[in-house]
Amino acid sequence: MLEFRTCRMILERRPPPELLSLVIPCYNEEAVLPVLRQELAAFLKKLTVKVEIVLVDDGSRDRTLELLLQWCREDPSVRVLGLARNFGHQNAATAGLDAASGDAVILIDADLQDPLDVIPEMLAKYEEGYDVVYGQRLSRSGESWFKLFTASMFYKVMRTFVHPDLPADTGDFRLISRRCLDAVCSMHEMHRFLRGMITWAGFAQTPVRYHRNARVAGISKYPLIKMIRFAWNAIIAFSPLPLRISLAFGLISSFIGGLYGCYAIFRAVVFHDTVPGWTTQIVLTSLLGGAVLISNGILGEYVSKIFEECKGRPLYIVATRTNFPARVSS
Ligand code: UDP
Ligand code: MG
Numbered sequence: 001m002l003e004f005r006t007c008r009m010i011l012e013r014r015p016p017p018e019l020l021s022l023v024i025p026c027y028n029e030e031a032v033l034p035v036l037r038q039e040l041a042a043f044l045k046k047l048t049v050k051v052e053i054v055l056v057d058d059g060s061r062d063r064t065l066e067l068l069l070q071w072c073r074e075d076p077s078v079r080v081l082g083l084a085r086n087f088g089h090q091n092a093a094t095a096g097l098d099a100a101s102g103d104a105v106i107l108i109d110a111d112l113q114d115p116l117d118v119i120p121e122m123l124a125k126y127e128e129g130y131d132v133v134y135g136q137r138l139s140r141s142g143e144s145w146f147k148l149f150t151a152s153m154f155y156k157v158m159r160t161f162v163h164p165d166l167p168a169d170t171g172d173f174r175l176i177s178r179r180c181l182d183a184v185c186s187m188h189e190m191h192r193f194l195r196g197m198i199t200w201a202g203f204a205q206t207p208v209r210y211h212r213n214a215r216v217a218g219i220s221k222y223p224l225i226k227m228i229r230f231a232w233n234a235i236i237a238f239s240p241l242p243l244r245i246s247l248a249f250g251l252i253s254s255f256i257g258g259l260y261g262c263y264a265i266f267r268a269v270v271f272h273d274t275v276p277g278w279t280t281q282i283v284l285t286s287l288l289g290g291a292v293l294i295s296n297g298i299l300g301e302y303v304s305k306i307f308e309e310c311k312g313r314p315l316y317i318v319a320t321r322t323n324f325p326a327r328v329s330s
Contacts, residue, residue, distance in 0.1 A: 011129030021102030059086035131203035193234035
């Protein structure tokens with residue numbers, strides 16, 4: 001596993017950000033947007049810092065983009081990126097982070113599961129000198145035991161494979177300072193696990209704890225199969241451990257096979273009874289065949305990721321940009 005434990009940081013107090021960017025990726029969120037708009041308007045009235053809202057439409061198939069553009073027309077502080085198709089949450093978030101111009105940026109989901117009221121606490125930590133303030137969930141309402149169980153397994157696996165310091169019970173909801181964001185934006189890998197990349201970047205990081213709400217409307221865009229793919233991509237992107245496990249598995253199988261080979265030769269030479277042992281032969285062949293196939297499969301996963309990375313394609317393609325002051329290259 002890659003070792004990049006965070007070091008001790010000296011905190012220096014800083015003024016509040018001159019501009020705070022709220023980056024919100026949206027995919028098929030037409031049911032959520034009216035509530036989000038209302039809640040944000042009420043919340044921003046209480047906030048003293050200047051805010052820009054960067055909404056990213058991740059190739060939605062419903063009326064999301066239409067609603068976002070309408071919002072944009074009525075409020076010049078709202079900027080909208082429309083992606084050319086669905087690029088997935090991590091790439092949509094990356095598009096928003098790249099386009100944000102604030103001194104501090106907060107990444108938040110559209111469904112209001114992460115309460116806006118936590119943001120002032122995040123800003124206070126930013127002023128204390130922290131570069132990353134991540135939301136850590138104390139509880140999660142409105143989610144099935146299955147989602148909670150898979151989420152807790154997810155963090156156990158991720159801490160083993162991605163980063164031992166990756167905080168448990170966190171999502172992508174976090175405040176990031178400009179210098180940390182610049183570091184993250186300079187990483188162009190296709191298979192993105194933003195939480196891991198932000199932890200990898202280092203800087204002073206601290207949690208704010210909160211109770212996670214249920215979705216205000218609509219359904220989760222992360223079904224189990226997408227979660228598994230997300231976790232697998234994160235593991236492969238961050239860790240060579242699966243390759244080492246497959247190597248260890250191969251070595252153990254070869255060792256057992258070698259021992260059995262010696263035993264078979266011994267029997268053939270001493271007892272001359274080579275026909276018996278057919279069952280064992282089949283078992284060993286399948287065991288070794290399985291080990292070889294698993295190893296090849298894992299190797300194949302890495303090769304396919306290398307193949308995709310070396311094509312060097314853009315992480316997302318922006319189709320429309322609305323209310324941005326100047327063109328931002330993707
Ligand atoms: N999302 C996205 N692209 C996708 C899937 C999701 O931009 O392909 C957005 C979605 O609109 C939401 C956020 O990512 O704002 C998190 O998704 P969701 O709330 O469905 O995930 P969950 O909280 O259930 O894990
Ligand atoms: Mg959600």
